[in-house]
């Protein structure tokens with residue numbers, strides 16, 4: 001069976017969605033760069049192996065990345081999933097895991113990379129927002145896109161309500177993307193990902209909805 005290592009920094013709700021998804025993969029470990037990450041306790045209480053690599057104990061990014069890679073490689077995972085891992089990874093780390101490192105970001109990339117994507121979306125007045133699972137490349141929140149989900153932006157939305165609506169979809173698309181990876185259904189070429197046997201139709205999301 002293929003295996004997965006999950007990297008977190010905080011709440012861990014995307015990690016939890018992965019743990020609960022009955023994936024066709026062994027979840028080898030959950031690693032956090034923050035000892036106080038609430039997600040650690042969620043993983044522990046479900047019997048998963050957890051490891052803390054406190055970033056404050058390392059002098060610089062390179063040394064931290066090197067140690068992180070050592071810890072990950074001890075599990076020889078097929079895939080590494082960043083699930084709210086709030087630390088930039090250096091180029092050599094990213095290239096070491098090329099094609100087997102994925103991330104979830106709460107926007108329709110390439111729109112609104114980086115911090116506060118919901119705030120950015122509200123500021124720009126977009127009518128459709130969402131989330132993206134993608135392979136990680138050297139550029140932050142870029143890289144070949146595996147799956148996206150779109151939601152309407154509602155006039156009364158605050159950052160919090162919009163984030164909550166997007167998060168529900170994150171919890172649906174992340175396990176799906178991992179399942180596809182584990183079942184060898186993803187073909188990565190240049191900047192695009194082909195999903196074999198994927199479902200497509202001509203449905204459209206209008207936002208606001210059309211007049212009845």
Ligand code: GRF
Nearest residue numbers: 011012013014084104105106
């Ligand atoms: C999620 O919105 C994720 O997309 C982003 O950070 C948030 C982490 O939430 N990268 P959680 O820790 O998975 O609950």
